Amino acid sequence: MKKEENQIITKSIQPKILYYGTPVILLTTLNEDGTSNISPLSSSWALGECIVLGIGEGGKALENLRNHPECVVNVPGPGLWENVEALAPLTGKCPVPEYKRVNSFRFEKDKFSAASLTKKEAEIVKPFRILECPLQIESRVEHIRVPEHDSHFAIVEVTALKVHAHTSILKDDHHVNPHEWSPLIYNFRHYYGLGEHLGKTFRA
Secondary structure (H helix, E strand, O other), rough: HHHHHHOOOOOOOOOOOOOOOEEEEEEEEEEOOOOEEEEEOOOOOEEEOOEEEEEEEEEEEHHHHOOOOOEEEEEOOOOHHHHHHHHEEEEEOOOHHHHHHHOEEOOOOOHHHHHOOOOOOOOOOOOOEOOOOOOOEEEEEOOOEEOOOOOOOOEEEEEEEEEEHHHHHHHOOOEEOOOOOOOOEEOOOEEOOOOOHHHHHHHO
């Protein structure tokens, strides 16, 4: 054991970002004119029916959620990475906030067309779903909190109300087949799919 430990070398680092590998989310929210905005997110996790989203302050997504507390959590697969990247430099805010303008963001009203994505009406909430995403989760906002230690983002808690899935990734009426489904992963600002299957938990 001691020999193995001695072979592992660590070094203290100061990375500019800590996107250590999380699924990409395309969040659709309701604009003031009834259209839907799309916001790519890199920070989310789910537990039970609760989904927690990390959303930057000053953007259209958070503004929309505060005005209309509904959304759709659309989860893209690896094949949509170029569509996601097409959204990356766009913002639904007009005029473009200064912090985004200096980082080469530009205003885009119709993000569906800009990213070659298809609108699909939701059944419970008002924002559109994204048809190409294998998982589409209609959700209701429960709580929005801005951390005291960092006011640059908000922690948004939503409840999943209805889940839509491509039939191609299902193994029966209510279970996603993990051998068919792979989320798009955002890994230190690079896009990846899942690697090979390694095993399963005892609860699977």
